[in-house]
Amino acid sequence: MPLDAAAIFAMVGEVPYAWDLASDRIAWGANLADVLKGLDPASVSTGRAFALRLSGDNAQTRFEVINHSVLADPGDGVPFQAQYRVTPQPGGETSMWVEDVGRWFAGPNGKPARAVGVVRVIDERRAEEERLSYLSKFDGLTGEMNRWHLTEVLGATLDESVRFRSSCAFLIAAVDNLARVNEAYGFDVADEVIATVAKRLRAKLRGGDCLGRFSGNKFGIILKSCSADDIVTAAERLLAGVRDDVVQTRAGAVAVTVTIGGVVAPRHARTIHEILSRAQEALDAAKAKRRGSFHAYRPNIEREALRRENVRSTDEIIGALNERRITVAFEPVVSAITRAPMFYECLMRIRRADGTLVPANDIIPIAERLGLVRLLDHRVLELVAAEMTRSPNFSASLNVSPASTTDPDWWSGLTGFLRAHPGVAERLTIEITETAAIQDIDDTRGFVTRVRDLGCRIAIDDFGAGYTSFRNLRKLGVDMIKIDGAFVQNLTRSEDDRAFVRTLVELAQRLSLSTVAEWVQDEEAATMLARWGCDYLQGALIGLASQDKPWLAGAATTDDIAAK
Numbered sequence: 001m002p003l004d005a006a007a008i009f010a011m012v013g014e015v016p017y018a019w020d021l022a023s024d025r026i027a028w029g030a031n032l033a034d035v036l037k038g039l040d041p042a043s044v045s046t047g048r049a050f051a052l053r054l055s056g057d058n059a060q061t062r063f064e065v066i067n068h069s070v071l072a073d074p075g076d077g078v079p080f081q082a083q084y085r086v087t088p089q090p091g092g093e094t095s096m097w098v099e100d101v102g103r104w105f106a107g108p109n110g111k112p113a114r115a116v117g118v119v120r121v122i123d124e125r126r127a128e129e130e131r132l133s134y135l136s137k138f139d140g141l142t143g144e145m146n147r148w149h150l151t152e153v154l155g156a157t158l159d160e161s162v163r164f165r166s167s168c169a170f171l172i173a174a175v176d177n178l179a180r181v182n183e184a185y186g187f188d189v190a191d192e193v194i195a196t197v198a199k200r201l202r203a204k205l206r207g208g209d210c211l212g213r214f215s216g217n218k219f220g221i222i223l224k225s226c227s228a229d230d231i232v233t234a235a236e237r238l239l240a241g242v243r244d245d246v247v248q249t250r251a252g253a254v255a256v257t258v259t260i261g262g263v264v265a266p267r268h269a270r271t272i273h274e275i276l277s278r279a280q281e282a283l284d285a286a287k288a289k290r291r292g293s294f295h296a297y298r299p300n301i302e303r304e305a306l307r308r309e310n311v312r313s314t315d316e317i318i319g320a321l322n323e324r325r326i327t328v329a330f331e332p333v334v335s336a337i338t339r340a341p342m343f344y345e346c347l348m349r350i351r352r353a354d355g356t357l358v359p360a361n362d363i364i365p366i367a368e369r370l371g372l373v374r375l376l377d378h379r380v381l382e383l384v385a386a387e388m389t390r391s392p393n394f395s396a397s398l399n400v401s402p403a404s405t406t407d408p409d410w411w412s413g414l415t416g417f418l419r420a421h422p423g424v425a426e427r428l429t430i431e432i433t434e435t436a437a438i439q440d441i442d443d444t445r446g447f448v449t450r451v452r453d454l455g456c457r458i459a460i461d462d463f464g465a466g467y468t469s470f471r472n473l474r475k476l477g478v479d480m481i482k483i484d485g486a487f488v489q490n491l492t493r494s495e496d497d498r499a500f501v502r503t504l505v506e507l508a509q510r511l512s513l514s515t516v517a518e519w520v521q522d523e524e525a526a527t528m529l530a531r532w533g534c535d536y537l538q539g540a541l542i543g544l545a546s547q548d549k550p551w552l553a554g555a556a557t558t559d560d561i562a563a564k
Helices: 004-013 046-049 062-067 123-133 147-163 177-186 185-203 228-243 272-289 301-322 360-370 373-390 401-406 408-420 441-453 470-476 495-510 523-532
Strands: 014-020 025-028 080-086 094-104 112-121 170-173 210-217 218-223 247-248 252-254 256-264 294-296 328-336 341-351 356-360 396-399 429-433 457-463 481-483 514-517
Touching: 004 014, 025 481, 046 356, 062 094, 062 112, 062 252, 094 123, 112 360, 123 341, 147 170, 147 210, 147 218, 170 185, 170 228, 170 272, 170 514, 177 185, 185 210, 185 272, 218 228, 218 441, 228 256, 228 294, 252 294, 256 272, 301 341, 301 360, 301 373, 328 373, 356 360, 360 373, 360 495, 373 396, 373 401, 373 408, 401 441, 429 441, 429 523, 441 457, 441 470, 481 495, 495 514
Parallel strands: 256 294, 341 396, 396 429, 429 457, 457 481, 481 514
Antiparallel strands: 014 025, 014 112, 080 094, 094 112, 170 218, 170 256, 210 218, 247 252, 328 341, 341 356
């Protein structure tokens, strides 16, 4: 069956045309009036007449695309495409967006002589493109700039301030307690609050200032020509503008405040990154002081020094991990009666590039603050696992940071090692600090249960520092407590410490827990601890941590601890 081109064009909503540029005559398909909403073919039979129906704000037209083309016709024509707005009736208010696609062909002089193509209405597509273009720069809820566009404007404002030697300011205003509004009334009401706060902030800005939605509950505000004194005045005006009246929502009146942090640039921040990070830092400081308040960033020598140290420490830790400079030192834990080694506490050391060792106590607090301690714990587990595999006489205890207790990678490493080497679990003790244990008793209890299910023992390190209650200690279900050395080191000189340590030992005995006294300094203290019933000793008297491995020289360990 032969194809009916006219019928197909009509069905798909496209109208064909042929345009002779020399005579300016345009021949349209019969369905022109159907596609272009009643446009009479006779009224647009020439290119000039058709041009009169085009909106004056078009960025391009068919005539411009064809006649300004820099391409040459190789013989089979040159493709072109244009989008423009057509007004069917002269002076009418109704218009439509069309897409014009075709090919033009050159005459003997190489210039466009004729063109053929099709025109289709793209109002829906154009509306979607405009919507997406709008959303790429503006927030759909508040109508203010989104974070990307706000940052772009902030960059231009900073450049302008530097060029004219003036100053600007950037504020971050956070809606307080928005999570509670979500929980109490639902997300729809929270959205109403956000939209209203945006309007109130906008109402308090000067003409040249800019507002944008920085994140879920935060707004970014650019104040042009703003000094260090001006920023305080502006912030107080914004705080009052939001605070002074309740927000009326579908769920009723909601009291709302914002907390604001800000920075003046380029005085206190010379790059976009510095502006954003320091404004956020100021916001955190304002929240720490009081919700509904303002804090302006000010340089702090100690804080900047700490940050430089953090950067240096991060590089050192990552470098040590990548270059396999993490090592383990072994500190013996012996029987209080026989002084025979029971197990060795495995303590991390970092070997610097110059060969010197960094003690764990110097690096662990920094690693915890920087979020790197999980990587260190995982590496130490690998090293201890390798040593336990090589040395069947080696029993060990391993410190675990709170961050690693919920780390899937650490658990996978431990579980995989123990499953691959049956019998090793009974030689391994996992240590967690008391202060970490009492932060969430239920979570810690789950960790203890999981460790014991693998066949390992578990100990609470630095016991006594956190003052765990008798009830919580019994609830945790651990195997051992290690008495904080701060109470042990002065046993011979402090009656209070003697009373406290003896009480802890008796408490452990009542709960059938093994006890280890840390930081044992002298023989008199060791004898005293053994007389009270303390099971194991650790400290300078016994031997400090070393990378030597005495068990390889025939030093035996026992399994007495397992019977406790």
